Amino acid sequence: MELYNFNGVLAIKNVVPKPKAMPTMATVLYRKMHRRLMHVGKATVEEACCRTGIQLTRKNDDLCEGCIVGKKTDEIGKEAPV
Ligand SMILES: [Zn+2]
Numbered sequence: 001m002e003l004y005n006f007n008g009v010l011a012i013k014n015v016v017p018k019p020k021a022m023p024t025m026a027t028v029l030y031r032k033m034h035r036r037l038m039h040v041g042k043a044t045v046e047e048a049c050c051r052t053g054i055q056l057t058r059k060n061d062d063l064c065e066g067c068i069v070g071k072k073t074d075e076i077g078k079e080a081p082v
Pocket residue numbers: 034035039040064065066067068
């Protein structure tokens with residue numbers, strides 16, 4: 001409430017609080033969401049973010065070192081046969 005002058009008479013003005021600003025849509029890197037969702041595929045990351053209102057950036061950055069290492073079959077450092 002605040003006081004104001006209404007034709008020489010002090011009056012009380014009800015001040016309605018402004019509504020809080022709507023939350024803005026979150027923007028997250030594709031790679032970060034891929035890691036947070038335990039390295040799921042690109043389609044799953046996109047669908048999950050679409051459902052929750054998260055906007056993805058850098059969607060072409062889908063080369064993940066952890067997934068590459070996890071899917072490889074050869075051992076690292078294994079000596080070549082003589
Ligand atoms: Zn991954």
